[in-house]
Amino acid sequence: VWQIFLFYFFISFPFPFSAPFAGQIIDKVGVKHAISLRSFGNIALYLAIPILITTDFWNSILYMLPILIIRAAGKNASNVAYDIFMTNHLNNGKSGKSVAWMEIAIMASSVIAPILGAVITATIGFSAVTYVGVVLLIVSAVVLYLTPDEKFHVPYTPQKILSDIFYKTSKHLFFSEWGRCFFDCILWIVWPVFLVLIFAGQLVHMGMLVGISSGLAMILAFFIGKKIDKGGN
Numbered sequence: 001v002w003q004i005f006l007f008y009f010f011i012s013f014p015f016p017f018s019a020p021f022a023g024q025i026i027d028k029v030g031v032k033h034a035i036s037l038r039s040f041g042n043i044a045l046y047l048a049i050p051i052l053i054t055t056d057f058w059n060s061i062l063y064m065l066p067i068l069i070i071r072a073a074g075k076n077a078s079n080v081a082y083d084i085f086m087t088n089h090l091n092n093g094k095s096g097k098s099v100a101w102m103e104i105a106i107m108a109s110s111v112i113a114p115i116l117g118a119v120i121t122a123t124i125g126f127s128a129v130t131y132v133g134v135v136l137l138i139v140s141a142v143v144l145y146l147t148p149d150e151k152f153h154v155p156y157t158p159q160k161i162l163s164d165i166f167y168k169t170s171k172h173l174f175f176s177e178w179g180r181c182f183f184d185c186i187l188w189i190v191w192p193v194f195l196v197l198i199f200a201g202q203l204v205h206m207g208m209l210v211g212i213s214s215g216l217a218m219i220l221a222f223f224i225g226k227k228i229d230k231g232g233n
Contacts (some may be wrong), residue, residue, distance in 0.1 A: 021073065040137075052067075
């Protein structure tokens with residue numbers, strides 16, 4: 001379990017250092033291509049896992065570190081580009097509903113993914129899951145490349161990031177971000193560890209539980225989005 005937590009630590013560690021360069025990457029490659037960098041970073045990670053991960057934990061981390069750094073840079077640029085794209089194209093009159101449908105699409109994949117991943121792992125092996133993931137990531141990246149890109153200047157320079165560090169941040173914003181990140185930690189780290197410990201050897205059952213939970217979350221997201229639009233917020 002301690003190795004799982006440390007692995008997530010090393011996955012997250014490069015993000016603060018690459019974040020200041022997200023704007024420059026978007027300026028250079030365009031918004032849609034920048035969004036696709038998330039897929040390419042994950043492709044590199046998933047291909048590396050069955051090849052570079054060994055029983056020697058520290059050597060595995062050392063071999064994976066360059067890929068984790070590249071992935072973090074691509075994901076940071078992807079997140080900022082996604083926000084720019086959404087801000088520019090979201091229908092203001094139905095923003096809640098639009099965001100809800102996008103969340104539903106994301107959750108729909110999380111309904112299917114754990115069940116499919118559990119079945120593949122149980123029948124073929126864990127390495128096969130990474131290769132299936134790579135194929136799906138390639139498809140997602142190709143979709144973005146087949147549509148015309150958009151160029152935006154992003155005033156998001158390393159110098160501005162460094163200067164913003166010294167500005168006083170609202171405590172309300174700080175706590176809201178902390179709360180969001182805390183639940184991400186529970187969702188992506190603690191929850192999977194808990195499931196593995198409880199359902200050891202029962203991968204299909206574990207996948208079904210995650211899938212059902214995500215399905216209920218999809219329904220909730222839809223009604224929250226409708227209520228936000230109705231309230232005009």
